Amino acid sequence: MESLPLIIDGQQIQVDNHQPVRNPANGDIVGHAPVATTAHLDRAVAAAAAAFVSWKDTGDKERQAYCRAIADRIADNAESLARLLTLEQGKPLNGLGARFELEGAQAWTRVTAELTLPVEVVQDNGEGRVEVHRRPIGVVGSITPWNWPVMIACWHVIPAIRAGNTVVIKPSPLTPLSTIRLVQLMNEVLPRGVVNLVTGAGEIGTAMSSHPGISKVTFTGSIATGKRIMATSAETLKRLTLELGGNDAGIVLPDADPASIAEGLFWGAFINSGQTCAALKRLYVHDSIYEPVCDALVEYSRKIVMGDGLSEATVLGPLQNEMQFKKVRELVDDARGRGARILVGGKPLDGPGFFYPVTLVADIDHGSPLVDEEQFGPALPIIRYRDENAVITKANDNPTGLGGSIWSKDIDKARVLAARLQCGSVWINKHGMIQPNAPFGGVKQSGFGVEFGVDGLKEFTTIQSVFS
Numbered sequence: 001m002e003s004l005p006l007i008i009d010g011q012q013i014q015v016d017n018h019q020p021v022r023n024p025a026n027g028d029i030v031g032h033a034p035v036a037t038t039a040h041l042d043r044a045v046a047a048a049a050a051a052f053v054s055w056k057d058t059g060d061k062e063r064q065a066y067c068r069a070i071a072d073r074i075a076d077n078a079e080s081l082a083r084l085l086t087l088e089q090g091k092p093l094n095g096l097g098a099r100f101e102l103e104g105a106q107a108w109t110r111v112t113a114e115l116t117l118p119v120e121v122v123q124d125n126g127e128g129r130v131e132v133h134r135r136p137i138g139v140v141g142s143i144t145p146w147n148w149p150v151m152i153a154c155w156h157v158i159p160a161i162r163a164g165n166t167v168v169i170k171p172s173p174l175t176p177l178s179t180i181r182l183v184q185l186m187n188e189v190l191p192r193g194v195v196n197l198v199t200g201a202g203e204i205g206t207a208m209s210s211h212p213g214i215s216k217v218t219f220t221g222s223i224a225t226g227k228r229i230m231a232t233s234a235e236t237l238k239r240l241t242l243e244l245g246g247n248d249a250g251i252v253l254p255d256a257d258p259a260s261i262a263e264g265l266f267w268g269a270f271i272n273s274g275q276t277c278a279a280l281k282r283l284y285v286h287d288s289i290y291e292p293v294c295d296a297l298v299e300y301s302r303k304i305v306m307g308d309g310l311s312e313a314t315v316l317g318p319l320q321n322e323m324q325f326k327k328v329r330e331l332v333d334d335a336r337g338r339g340a341r342i343l344v345g346g347k348p349l350d351g352p353g354f355f356y357p358v359t360l361v362a363d364i365d366h367g368s369p370l371v372d373e374e375q376f377g378p379a380l381p382i383i384r385y386r387d388e389n390a391v392i393t394k395a396n397d398n399p400t401g402l403g404g405s406i407w408s409k410d411i412d413k414a415r416v417l418a419a420r421l422q423c424g425s426v427w428i429n430k431h432g433m434i435q436p437n438a439p440f441g442g443v444k445q446s447g448f449g450v451e452f453g454v455d456g457l458k459e460f461t462t463i464q465s466v467f468s
């Protein structure tokens with residue numbers, strides 16, 4: 001099986017040490033990823049720093065054209081990238097799976113290509129002219145997770161280079177193959193050194209966040225790792241964007257129609273088998289429609305085919321790794337032990353692979369780890385409530401604040417309640433529907449900084465005020 005390279009200064013670098021990457025659906029080895037050393041990282045940072053000298057002065061229109069060309073390369077190779085993604089990540093080709101992720105990667109790349117940051121004139125009078133310019137920062141270190149590896153790589157790399165920075169990216173060691181292929185494609189169109197790739201585990205991530213040649217780290221991953229990155233980057237005072245975990249609440253008001261919201265609730269929670277930062281992870285349903293909502297979700301879940309992602313019939317795949325698989329199993333077992341009612345699912349599926357079925361857990365409340373912690377898997381706790389103020393308090397009673405949702409026919413009322421939720425995004429009658437022109441980010445321990453849109457692009461710049 002092919003051993004993939006690092007990509008440094010436009011060159012494919014073969015290394016001595018490789019690590020097998022396994023298909024979570026059956027344990028088969030699907031490729032061998034290189035394992036970089038800190039010497040490789042130093043070379044990658046040096047290449048990015050050298051490329052920055054001319055890339056930062058490359059014209060705006062030219063950089064836009066490069067980003068469009070990358071989108072075209074992704075489009076031309078979408079099906080093969082999607083297959084590689086399915087093999088290493090487990091998500092299905094179909095449905096909201098790998099092909100959907102590749103469509104997202106293209107959409108984000110194309111929209112970001114068209115964004116501009118014009119010079120702002122804050123004063124122009126007899127006392128003088130003051131212009132606010134957005135300058136690139138330098139070498140950006142990008143550290144990505146295993147849940148949406150291709151799309152998140154584009155979320156990091158494209159705005160960074162669009163704004164005039166150069167990049168060293170490190171994908172998760174659990175899903176490095178599709179990112180290596182993506183960066184190969186980027187290097188087919190970009191000048192050498194603009195986007196470099198190293199691979200490896202946490203040690204390389206630590207070396208990136210403490211590296212004096214890296215000026216900013218953009219990180220998507222767990223809260224624990226985000227805190228470590230913040231600590232290790234303090235010495236060099238790096239700029240940081242931290243997109244961390246969430247435990248999103250959805251609140252169903254008494255006027256909602258269970259049958260018509262079931263599909264949206266289901267996919268809000270179970271997209272990518274629940275392994276999505278802004279998935280619905282705690283569902284609060286008013287007592288008056290609690291059982292009908294549970295019944296509608298159970299009925300919808302019976303249509304769902306979980307299996308090997310390469311089968312076109314499959315719409316949900318396995319958990320990506322053993323640690324996540326064990327975590328979901330333990331959380332559900334614990335909830336059952338505390339007397340919660342398992343409406344559907346609740347036990348791992350037979351056979352190879354990290355398959356855990358869609359699991360709906362009723363009669364559960366705060367104090368149960370399945371509610372209080374981020375499960376990051378296909379198990380949704382459904383909590384009964386009676387009082388509107390009390391449910392808002394409960395929704396906010398969590399250290400995270402990524403997203404939230406309100407489900408109601410009364411949109412004005414839902415907007416009023418949205419303002420009371422402590423989170424970076426609120427959806428009404430949907431959940432997790434991010435888009436490339438709208439800023440997305442967390443509050444509280446879900447991180448800081450935003451991605452997407454003009455605000456996201458600004459995160460890859462520093463301000464220079466020019467007084468004349």
Ligand code: NAD
Binds near residue numbers: 143222228402
């Ligand atoms: P993780 O934190 O374990 O790993 C993410 C990346 O960090 C990997 O590339 C890993 O190798 C690297 N890393 C590990 N230790 C490091 C260190 N000390 N310094 C620097 N880098 C290090 O996260 P994960 O398990 O891959 O991803 C799942 C988590 O990510 C979930 O909590 C999820 O909610 C979160 N997530 C958040 C968003 C968002 O936008 N907010 C999106 C996707 C995932």
